[in-house]
Amino acid sequence: MKINVTLPDGSVRQYEEGVSAMDVARSISEGLARNVLSAKVNGEVRDAGRPLPGDCTLQLLTWNDAEGKATLWHSSAHLMAEALEALYPGTKFGIGPPIENGFYYDVDFGDRAVGEGDFAAIEAKMKELAAKKEVFTRKEVSKADAIAYFTQKGDEYKLELLQDLPDGSITFYTQGDFTDLCRGPHLPDTSPIKAVKVLSMAGAYWRGDEKRKQLTRLYGITFPKQKELDDHLALLEEAKKRDHRKLGKELDLFTFSEKVGAGLPLWLPKGTALRERLINFMKNAQERDGYQQVATPHIGGKQLYVTSGHWEKYGKDSFRPITTPQEGEEFMLKPMNCPHHCEIFASRPRSYKDLPLRLAEFGTVYRYEQSGELHGLTRVRGFTQDDAHLFCRPDQVKEEFMKVIDLVLLVFRALSFEHYEAQISLRDQVDRSKYIGSEDNWNKAEQAIIEAAAERGLRTVVEYGEAAFYGPKLDFMVKDALGRRWQLGTIQVDYNLPERFELEYVGSDNGRHRPVMIHRAPFGSLERFIAVLIEHTAGKFPLWLTPEQAIVLPISDKFVDKAQAVTELLKTHDIRASVDERNEKIGRKIRDAELAKVPFMLIIGEKEAEAGTVSVREQAHGDLGAMTPVQFKELVDARIAQQMAGI
């Protein structure tokens, strides 16, 4: 019997029945065979060594495929487990999956203390075992046999996992002396695992349940080549250098105070200047798009949130209400701006001619976050959203969406986030019971989002069941300079709040209609956005945004007056500049300005004082030569225009 195997390029090859993906690879080339880690057969990832099931489509997976990497890392998790069992007999094993960058294994060392000091030994053992070219053997076992095996081994975690598995679908994988309950797939053998690093360890609850025992989670990563491991470690090192918490301190952007409280950032003058510039940028863009700024207080009556439904849903996990001393009235710190904005909408009768009504506010909101979850500026308890609510007719949703998409893309371009994608979150395809709003409106809105995204040429993924109960949404993800993904802006349709606040407008038919509300925040929150921006740019902000564009460096005390005069001149030309008046040598001043990432250094000595020029040095680039302050201003303008080209 022959079988037909269809390869990704569409070609069909014939093989004897029982042929494996690896055999197919070898028939194409030995080099390819050496690189095959696993195979996708009819869309399912399987061991490369397993016989093909018959006529099928086949994609050979290598290190260049995400699934190939996952296979290598999954097998590496088993390899680490084998090493741990060899080094620490009696260790019990939870689960050990591959993850985005590497893998982990949750283990129970019992009373044994294993720490970071033991990583080197674990790595050495893993390399030793990998070099033995141990073969991964797949075996189907009955549930009874599987239970017997782990009972004898005394591994209660695996026994618990087995309970949930139906008989007949259970497979074991064995390499060397280690056998694990596993669905697979795995590498043919351990030899592709060449470079090994155990990265970190942390506690993790068994099955993510905080009431259950905490296991030790060991994170690791492996590569087929040492060079790739070195590169990866260098990337981690670079990420550490760019950590916004570290750079925020070094660049004097923000700080935290124990007295003020955890998760409550204090913005320093330079950081505030940065914020203000982002805010103005957004305000200008929004003004062009017909938004109107509003301002609302930081607190709101508890009843407001009872009406909005947030009290019921989040009240108990939120900051407690504050009360007035005499009357005992309850107020909440506002966790969002929308209820306030709904009341502005409701403050007077609205006509369909008024719509869309776009109310924008840089509103600072307060949300209780668990103490363990706070993290720099990316997870805080008080933050400012570039919030706006668009009240519109159902037929306006699509157009409004497109305009908001344009606004988000404008932000990405202005801040050179070149890689981004969007996620469209729609209703669960089957269960529609949990959603509020009419079937008709949902269909319209979902369709509107899909079409708007398509018309703007967005790269999107559609996720069913990810919509909020009150409406579908579109979230933007950017990739930063190190390839890390961050979720930033969001656009959400909301049928719930107009309903709860009984918002209405009078239509052309003179009847009352319910508006649709769109929440949107292109930055998301300023705090989070700035954190991402810091890490993306390594603290070297675009010229239009940076707090200090130029620093004037007098060669000696004699030229301080001249330097100050130049600085004043630059300031009148809207260039943000200051003077380094310290009694230091020029080399020192340059070094400090370089480290502070000030884009331009203007050096003034005898030559320049006489010629009425400044010598311009660009950060990280070097000397640009002498020019007049006005010429420098033109240079800055040209650079900004260049950065903002096409915006």
Add this chain to the structure above:
RNA sequence: GCCUUUGUAGCUCAGGGGUAGAGCACUUCCUUGGUAAGGAAGAGGUCCCGGGUUCAAUUCCCGGCAAAGGCUCCA
């Protein structure tokens, strides 16, 4: 919130049962130097906070608080 680790000068960190150190930053003086660290002197600490053990605690123990890495959660 839970687990592990950490908390010493503005910053980065060393030290250790007898109330403390380095480098950088800061102040003053010398130096007036041309594209990535000039020299000297000085000032600066409730050793996170509160209890306990001890003749004596910054050090050991307990409890808080904060930070880091995870887990769980996120309008």
